[in-house]
């Protein structure tokens with residue numbers, strides 16, 4: 037029994053990549069409302085369905101021709117808030133860069149934060165991303181994502197170094213979270229109610245969040261069964277600070293504290309002095325072992341960067357089933373080095389790719405991120421086996437599983453939500469017969485993008501501006 041065919045659409049292309057099964061040449065995806073109802077070879081359509089259904093369906097057909105249809109790409113780490121700070125201070129190392137970034141953005145009004153986030157969401161959509169995992173300082177990225185029509189998990193950031201202030205800081209975070217969740221802005225409210233946008237907690241990093249506060253976030257994420265978004269082992273400075281001390285991070289923390297609270301009576305030297313009294317660090321542990329020591333490693337943790345890891349750290353992350361958002365271009369741009377992806381893969385740790393924010397990357401294009409990643413790791417670890425098919429899995433099926441969204445998205449299968457990216461193949465000749473290689477190493481252009489079966493990008497243009 038077929039449902040009302042007027043609600044159905046069929047998309048034809050040279051290639052359909054379901055990602056949960058092998059590539060299909062000359063194939064079609066059938067969509068009904070929000071959902072994928074079938075994926076099949078073009079020839080199958082006429083004998084699989086009654087003629088009147090096929091006729092009706094083909095009235096709503098889209099012939100993409102030389103194109104590849106695949107599940108929409110999933111970006112596991114962004115900071116949409118800071119999108120307007122593209123190319124910001126690109127010559128600096130991480131902590132000069134971040135001090136400048138925070139100072140610049142501290143002058144912004146809410147509409148500037150929103151415009152900045154919207155600029156980033158547009159760019160992500162136009163490069164094939166349907167789902168974003170965003171760490172947001174303001175929470176305003178929720179509105180930008182909802183307006184453009186993407187799917188997302190947005191973590192409202194949490195900061196707080198003092199154990200004795202953890203309860204008050206957590207209470208304040210809960211208030212901000214409730215306010216965001218119950219927003220009066222109608223598009224965002226609908227997206228949250230439909231769970232197209234999910235909200236979670238983002239304790240920023242081991243050098244900005246004390247274990248007492250982090251534990252409250254961990255417990256909250258466990259209760260809600262939501263990913264907890266954090267940065268981990270991003271820089272050598274972070275490792276030194278957690279292990280013993282690091283002057284540059286102390287200066288950064290002082291700078292940010294004065295910036296966020298200009299009326300603070302304590303002088304900069306007073307804040308620096310306070311930092312030397314922190315008792316929960318300086319125990320000779322790596323950031324990973326530090327979190328483990330306080331019971332803060334668990335399967336909900338989605339750790340961005342994870343650059344500085346020794347074998348013991350990698351063993352702990354694997355054992356506790358922590359996931360990694362690998363951000364190779366940002367790590368390089370901020371001079372933080374290369375994450376040991378070959379050892380992460382060998383340990384069986386689940387990972388996907390993140391672009392990080394536009395403040396530390398050239399764009400939010402995940403295929404560009406993948407190209408950089410594969411060249412970087414192949415040059416440093418020539419024995420690495422990471423095929424184009426595996427790379428695309430890390431952008432689709434693997435990323436969906438990491439987010440506990442694999443029942444809804446990440447592959448093209450009947451019953452899943454129609455989050456799809458359509459890339460046209462721009463080669464003069466089809467030099468490669470492997471569509472995964474065409475996407476990772478070839479030249480393609482995003483044509484159309486669907487989220488929940490609705491067009492977000494059509495003929496290379498955003499539907500909502």
Ligand SMILES: [Zn+2]
Nearest residue numbers: 115267340392
């Ligand atoms: Zn980040």
